[in-house]
Amino acid sequence: MAAELDREITLATLFLGINRQDVVFLWPVKLPGPDGRHSEWHRSAAEAADVAMKHWVRVTSNMSLGAYEVFQAEANIPDPIWPAATASPISIGPSRSSVLLRRCPATS
Secondary structure, three states: HHHHHHHHOEEEEEEEEEOOOOEEEEEEEEEEEOOOOOOHHHHHHHHHHHHHHHOOOOEHHHEEOOOEEEEEEOOOOOOOOOOOOOOOEEEOOOOOOEEEEEOOOHOO
16 A cells, blocks of 8 residues: 555645745655656756745746746845734735745654
């Protein structure tokens, strides 16, 4: 049973994000596989999340590059006001707008 589950489970770091419209979301960023390999999509997503924890960013997919591109905001955008912890639904995945991320406490 454990061998079958290995094919069904993906390890990821969960990042808690917020966009400019104050929509809070979880962004799962896949970790390297057991062989240590990381796709360019997953590597660039991890890099984007690292930058987004410090600055507002826009993350876009570049199909020719086979990875995400990260654009740091040039304007001086104030930090978001994070909502108090509630039982409200949280979206999965970043939206198409600028985001700011925080590593979820459960994963730190």
